[in-house]
Amino acid sequence: MAETLGFRFFEPEESLAHERFAAHITDFGDALNLIERLHSWSSEGEQSVSTNSDFSEIPKPEVLWDRNSEKPISVLGSISSQNVRVEINRKRDWFGISGQCDVGDRKLDLGELLENLSAEDANAIHGDFVRLKDGQWARIGEKLRRRLRQLRDATHADRKTMKLDATAAPAIRDFLDDGEIEFKAVKAWQNCLDRLARAESLDPQLPAGLDANLRDYQVEGYRWLRRLAEWGVGGVLADDMGLGKTLQTLAVLLDRKDEGPALVIAPTSVAFNWVRETERFAPGLAVHLYRETDRAEFLTQVGPGDVVVCSYGLALRDHKSLADVEWGTMVLDEAQAIKNSRSKTSKAIADIPAAWTVALTGTPVENHLGELWSLFHVVSPGVFGGWEQFRKRFALPIEKNNDEAARRGLAERLKPFVLRRKKSEVLKDLPPRTEMNLYVDLSKEERAEYERVRLEAIGEVDQLQATVTTQDQRFRILALLTRLRQISCHPKLVNESYTGEAAKLIQLRETLSNLKEEGHRALIFSQFTQHLALIRSELEESGFTYEYLDGSTPAQARQERVDAFQNGSADVFLISLKAGGTGLNLTAADYVIHMDPWWNPAVEDQATDRAHRIGQDKPVMVYRIIARGTIEEEIFALHETKRDLVAGVMEGTAAAAKLNNDELIAMLRKG
Secondary structure (H helix, E strand, C coil): CHHHHCEEEECCCCCCCCCEEEECCCCHHHHHHHHHHHHHHHHHCHHHHHCCHHHCCCCCCCCCCCCCCCCCCCEEEEECHHHEEEEEEEECCEEEEEEEEEECCEEEEHHHHHHHCCCCCHHHEECCEEECCCCCEEEECHHHHHHHHHHHHHCEEECCEEEECHHHHHHHHHHCCCCCCEEEECHHHHHHHHHHHHHHHCCCCCCCCCCCCCCHHHHHHHHHHHHHHHHCCCEEECCCCCCCHHHHHHHHHHHCHHHCCEEEEECHHHHHHHHHHHHHHCCCCEEEEHHHCCCHHHHCCCCCCEEEEEEHHHHHHCHHHHHCCCECEEEEECHHHHCCCCCHHHHHHHCCCECCEEEECCCCCCCCHHHHHHHHHHHCHHHCCCHHHHHHHHHHHHHCCCCHHHHHHHHHHHHHHEECCCHHHHCCCCCCEEEEEEEECCCHHHHHHHHHHHHHHHHHHHHHHHHCCHHHHHHHHHHHHHHHHHHHHCHHHCCCCCCCCCHHHHHHHHHHHHHHHCCCCEEEEECCHHHHHHHHHHHHHHCCCEEEECCCCCHHHHHHHHHHHHCCCCCEEEEEHHHHCCCCCCCCCCEEEECCCCCCHHHHHHHHCCCCCCCCCCCEEEEEEEECCCHHHHHHHHHHHHCCHHHHHHHCCCCCCCCCHHHHHHHHHHC
């Protein structure tokens, strides 16, 4: 019996009056295994042992427990598919899920069990054992535990109710896969399962009216979108910039034109592109630029086959009128525009109903996981539920504790609702892209200006830490960092009386001279319009021709300048980073020059993709001009940790959190 229980014999010590046995325990899971065997022995084998003279002298074992626990540690039994019962009922716009499982002589609520499978508490699970609410334990196999976790990640706690919607259908189906779980559901839920099955078996064909030859990956993107629409849940097409997300979506709009009018919400800079590509590739759709209509009167007349293209600004202003239309499809292009859930724009767009919604963005996550939640809160709220639950289940464990299980759970939850392809994976014929950092040394005059501003900033930070609230500190620290970034570009951005030259402009002038001699054309990006103004003056003095675009450029003029550059009008195109990072096709350029590094390299990548995209037939060279020994080097160091943020979140391998105030201050002191 001792061998059966895992005991080994110990020689008696002189101080002990009887022989002793001890179990070989390596971790807490081993201890729970032993306790389970002891419970089984005492409850089931006591009679047979008592009749065996070999064990008649062994005293009945005692189970000790943690001094901090009110009850002895015990293993109540095993949870298996055979002793789990689940029921789904209708709850207004959602469904409610409830259930029980039998553990020994106890009935455990399904919600309690799911709560105890918490990914962020490493002490809640040991081996095959899960801790229950009262500190007791139960055995549960890995397969059932994994399916219960998927079910947990697909449900949302609302007071005492667990809610779910159609996005939970795959998790419910997998949970019930072995057919042993007792399950009841209202007919409406069965309709969700049927709709999922129809979507998965659907074989979408490109609509006849599409006037374009799609690449294989674009056909797959269309088919994925079409199946998602058939399922009736929103999603995110997160392909890299330049892979033709607009074209893939237009194919879906054409196929769904009988489902009602379509609303496309996009940045002003992208709106004209939507009109032109709709007219070119889907002439069977009637496309309207919302800003050029009489708006209120126009909205009463839209119907199937209409595509209304609206800016985010107008969507905010007219969201009540837009919400009165029964939209068949809503498309959110460059959807990172709603990454802040507290913004008025995000809240307004969330109030516009549509039969199906899709978001297009190459950067669904730029800085932190709250942006991902904000996006899905508009596109498909059932994917994550409320913010607090998402924060507790995913954001905090991943961003603060680097929790691998939570990361995998997030990737698994996202898988059906996000499609992301990289250019390196699908565009084998795209010319190569090479990157190089051009470091410049500040002149003696520039360095003196920089150090003066840096020391002033450090002195102000010391005062802030002592007198200002944490949130107000953050705004001020970021403002001080911006001043350092500006003076790294050109002292005149901070000190208008500065009359000396700037190292970056000298480097730019030399670079452009070489490029012009060799017949190359370039895009030049800066996030500071004042910096662009200084560059314009330099170009004019040096005899370079240029086109110019920033956030104040009228929409019609934007397209005219893009067309002019594409037709060979200028040596370079000056573009502000935010205004030109999306929606522009500038393949006439084969060089891209970033004059100042941005916090997140994803923003730079989007800008670079204006040139490195479908239609480019020359290798693309990317230069970053970085001032050595300044805050720019600190910012660029961040790029290594953030460049793969999107892919990491999708694959469950990486995530990022916001830099906290202490980290920002450390950058400022070091820079």
